[in-house]
Amino acid sequence: GAGVSQSPRYKVAKRGQDVALRCDPISGHVSLFWYQQALGQGPEFLTYFQNEAQLDKSGLPSDRFFAERPEGSVSTLKIQRTQQEDSAVYLCASSPGRLGQLNSPLHFGNGTRLTVT
């Protein structure tokens, strides 16, 4: 079946522009995570959704970052007034389990590579 799908695959933005990154999780998956992977680094947690509820946004680096999942399926990560330090690969992952019951592994998408010039 289909895996986690992210779009666009690549995004180039000029500094100061707003961007929106989309994640289509595996159908029926309750949990959805966003991670940020800077060049040469491991992914870092940004935020977590359980269905439509954003239960943890402790990893969002600033108030320019905003994520939503209004119907409990597709999620969008929005970055306002992009800065060069926002350049990274943004990874989305989903799981059928709920927070605290995640015996199933996370399924990761291929990511969106954002370059801010």
Next chain:
Amino acid sequence: AQSVTQLDSHVSVSEGTPVLLRCNYSSSYSPSLFWYVQHPNKGLQLLLKYTSAATLVKGINGFEAEFKKSETSFHLTKPSAHMSDAAEYFCVVSKHNAGGTSYGKLTFGQGTILTVHP
């Protein structure tokens, strides 16, 4: 708090020789530990996971890892490297609930790039 340290940023082996990728962890909870692999321009794929059952964990593609609490280590090994093993590998820790399930929020190491020479 929890963290992982991957001791080598790059490892280079010849095809057919053993692979050892080193990882040390720090966790104030009983940890769940994972190894993920990332091929270029591909998503992260789970190789194996430890969640307090057997300390020797077998994964996909012939990889295995041993949880050593006394050494706070979770090294990844494979007896014989294949060219297709060339990728970046991440050691990952997650908070582990008393009920035996993973919290889910993952903390990644910095990654080890494995190069396999013919």
